[in-house]
Amino acid sequence: xxxxxxxxxxxxxxxxxxxxxxxxxxxxxxxxxxxxxxxxxxxxxxxxxxxxxxxxxxxxxxxxxxxxxxxxxxxxxxxxxxxxxxxxxxxxxxxxxxxxxxxxxxxxxxxxxxxxxxxxxxxxxxxxxxxxxxxxxxxxxxxxxxxxxxxxxxxxxxxxxxxxxxxxxxxxxxxxxxxxxxxxxxxxxxxxxxxxxxxxxxxxxxxxxxxxxxxxxxxxxxxxxxxxxxxxxxx
Ligand code: ADP
Numbered sequence: 328x329x330x331x332x333x334x335x336x337x338x339x340x341x342x343x344x345x346x347x348x349x350x351x352x353x354x355x356x357x358x359x360x361x362x363x364x365x366x367x368x369x370x371x372x373x374x375x376x377x378x379x380x381x382x383x384x385x386x387x388x389x390x391x392x393x394x395x396x397x398x399x400x401x402x403x404x405x406x407x408x409x410x411x412x413x414x415x416x417x418x419x420x421x422x423x424x425x426x427x428x429x430x431x432x433x434x435x436x437x438x439x440x441x442x443x444x445x446x447x448x449x450x451x452x453x454x455x456x457x458x459x460x461x462x463x464x465x466x467x468x469x470x471x472x473x474x475x476x477x478x479x480x481x482x483x484x485x486x487x488x489x490x491x492x493x494x495x496x497x498x499x500x501x502x503x504x505x506x507x508x509x510x511x512x513x514x515x516x517x518x519x520x521x522x523x524x525x526x527x528x529x530x531x532x533x534x535x536x537x538x539x540x541x542x543x544x545x546x547x548x549x550x551x552x553x554x555x556x557x558x559x560x561x562x
Contacts, residue, residue, distance in 0.1 A: 329360035338391035351377040353543040362518040366531050369540035375524040379490045384412040417486030419494045423477040425465040432461045438484040451483045454509050471502045482513045491523040508557045532560045
């Protein structure tokens with residue numbers, strides 16, 4: 328029996344008012360277990376980013392509830408939501424959000440200010456092949472290297488839930504594969520429940536669970552008992 332960590336119950340998200348109303352999400356329900364490596368697939372505009380934003384406590388639902396580890400976060404006030412974000416959530420965005428005046432090491436070690444039980448910074452940088460750039464500033468790195476630093480920062484935070492929005496969107500295929508390998512490794516070693524939103528259907532091969540989103544709804548959920556390794560994915 329797996330431990331359920333995330334549950335969406337009939338969640339809707341509406342933007343705009345009256346005749347301008349659009350449902351970004353309409354009555355969606357699904358659940359995710361602790362330590363699962365989950366891939367969320369679906370066309371552009373389907374509602375994938377909205378799911379991540381709500382799950383990350385950056386936006387609120389219009390209807391329904393979200394249960395995280397037996398707590399209904401839809402009842403949280405702003406302060407509780409901020410604490411939930413700080414303690415539980417790690418984010419990887421397509422854009423890197425690094426602090427230009429801090430070195431690579433400092434950008435990652437910054438997580439110590441937010442959370443106590445973080446992972447070893449140098450180890451994580453090494454896994455992502457960027458330890459040699461540890462003392463450089465973001466402006467001295469390529470885009471792909473900067474993205475790896477932002478991923479190192481998210482993994483180092485040792486979050487309960489790691490949310491990734493197109494984490495390899497700006498990377499060449501071999502760097503992308505390296506990043507995904509490290510994300511899956513951290514997921515399995517440190518039990519980071521990892522949710523990756525992507526356009527890349529092939530990544531589904533490596534997922535414990537694939538959630539297909541279409542027109543603001545869950546089209547289907549596929550559970551895979553023996554997903555392949557990232558290195559075995561047929562891209
Ligand atoms: P995806 O990530 O799958 O591309 P999104 O979650 O970004 O989809 O968007 C789902 C729908 O909600 C789209 O129709 C989008 O235009 C709409 N939407 C998203 N954010 C907003 C917003 N802040 N205001 C109004 N509409 C929005």
